[in-house]
Amino acid sequence: MTNFYACEYLSKCGRISHQKFSQIGLAKSNFQEVYKMDRSYRVAIVGATGAVGTTMRQILEERAFPIASLKLLASHRSAGEILTFKDQPIVIEELTHDSFDDVDLVFSSAGASVSREFIPTAIEKECLVIDNTSAFRMDADTPLVIPEVNMQAAMRHQGLIANPNCSTIQMLMALKPLYDEVGIKRIVVSTYQSVSGKSGSAVIELVDQTTAALEGRPITCDQFPHQMAFNVAFDWPFADNGYSEEEMKMVKETHKILEDDTIGVSATTVRVPVFFAHSESVNIQTDRKLTADEARRILSQARGVTVIDDPKSRSYPLAINAAGQDDVYVGRIREDDSIDNGLNLWVVADNLRKGAALNAIQIAEILDQINV
Ligand code: NAP
Numbered sequence: 137m138t139n140f141y142a143c144e145y146l147s148k149c150g151r152i153s154h155q156k157f158s159q160i161g162l163a164k165s166n167f168q169e170v171y172k173m174d175r176s177y178r179v180a181i182v183g184a185t186g187a188v189g190t191t192m193r194q195i196l197e198e199r200a201f202p203i204a205s206l207k208l209l210a211s212h213r214s215a216g217e218i219l220t221f222k223d224q225p226i227v228i229e230e231l232t233h234d235s236f237d238d239v240d241l242v243f244s245s246a247g248a249s250v251s252r253e254f255i256p257t258a259i260e261k262e263c264l265v266i267d268n269t270s271a272f273r274m275d276a277d278t279p280l281v282i283p284e285v286n287m288q289a290a291m292r293h294q295g296l297i298a299n300p301n302c303s304t305i306q307m308l309m310a311l312k313p314l315y316d317e318v319g320i321k322r323i324v325v326s327t328y329q330s331v332s333g334k335s336g337s338a339v340i341e342l343v344d345q346t347t348a349a350l351e352g353r354p355i356t357c358d359q360f361p362h363q364m365a366f367n368v369a370f371d372w373p374f375a376d377n378g379y380s381e382e383e384m385k386m387v388k389e390t391h392k393i394l395e396d397d398t399i400g401v402s403a404t405t406v407r408v409p410v411f412f413a414h415s416e417s418v419n420i421q422t423d424r425k426l427t428a429d430e431a432r433r434i435l436s437q438a439r440g441v442t443v444i445d446d447p448k449s450r451s452y453p454l455a456i457n458a459a460g461q462d463d464v465y466v467g468r469i470r471e472d473d474s475i476d477n478g479l480n481l482w483v484v485a486d487n488l489r490k491g492a493a494l495n496a497i498q499i500a501e502i503l504d505q506i507n508v
């Protein structure tokens with residue numbers, strides 16, 4: 137699958153002919169013989185003990201990304217602890233400005249302030265950095281990339297590529313194929329975001345709060361601004377315009393990734409007491425009419441998207457089924473007759489995988505395959 141993205145990109149850029157693209161896209165082994173250099177990378181995961189860092193390690197184990205060495209970096213709190221990679225023990229090191237001396241590729245997910253402090257050093261030391269935090273996403277010089285949506289942007293990188301926010305990634309995975317077909321005027325999205333989107337500690341706090349509530353003990357809130365167990369809440373700082381930072385990320389990142397500021401985006405982001413996988417109710421107004429059947433057909437052909445849409449048999453995407461999976465799941469596709477060219481969709485994906493770690497690793501895989 138990843139080879140397919142790389143081939144498609146090369147074909148679009150004219151770096152391989154369309155005919156070659158078709159041959160290679162169909163024959164995975166050919167691609168590797170023809171284009172893949174025999175090289176492997178000294179990789180570092182910054183934030184290796186966190187929810188995203190842990191998923192990163194897990195996905196790197198699952199996939200065949202060529203790793204020469206793996207460095208696990210975290211704060212002084214975890215330094216000296218041991219994690220395993222492919223059954224080999226690795227001692228966690230404290231992140232310092234010297235951490236990147238013997239590293240080629242950095243996957244960073246230790247929060248925006250850590251990225252702001254350390255990523256410039258990694259770039260100076262000629263590492264390629266793929267950053268999961270919000271630190272540099274909106275910088276003009278930093279590509280903000282979802283491989284299935286805008287891999288071409290990654291080719292302009294100057295040592296740093298940003299991963300979009302998880303809620304933006306899954307929404308655009310579902311909308312880009314429709315945008316390409318009929319254009320989109322406006323998006324109204326409401327999210328139902330799992331607590332693992334906040335942090336590993338937030339997952340533990342929801343377990344503790346739920347247990348305390350069921351046992352009739354007092355509930356404590358260290359991670360969340362409100363009780364999260366048995367509640368639906370707002371969990372992000374608010375800006376002066378009344379929108380949360382998470383809501384504004386969905387607006388700004390959509391415009392940057394699609395390179396289209398004309399799309400109206402209105403977001404309401406909500407935290408729900410779910411452990412893994414974010415769900416989104418997405419209402420769009422397209423430029424040209426798209427029936428629900430046409431949307432199902434287009435999305436069923438989209439890479440990285442699975443359509444599950446037979447409500448009468450109770451078949452639709454659910455967070456518990458999307459957790460641990462790579463695809464973005466779309467269902468409940470309905471025409472919205474309250475507006476011209478309206479469509480409703482329900483979009484669910486694992487926020488730690490496609491929303492974070494998997495997306496970052498896919499970017500690295502494609503760059504490796506095309507030797508950029
Ligand atoms: P997390 O579970 O809280 O993990 C944070 C990680 O950062 C831990 O490994 C922690 O190490 C490390 N860290 C904290 N301060 C550090 C410092 N000063 N120096 C070095 N390492 C430090 O958070 P997360 O959920 O993995 O999220 C990490 C980042 O990814 C955030 O910026 C988040 O916005 C972004 N992101 C998350 C998701 C998601 O679904 N969770 C999705 C997209 C993007 P210690 O264990 O030593 O404290």
Ligand code: 2RA
Pocket residue numbers: 301302303329330332333334382487
């Ligand atoms: C959340 N989008 O779910 C974020 C992940 N950093 O809070």
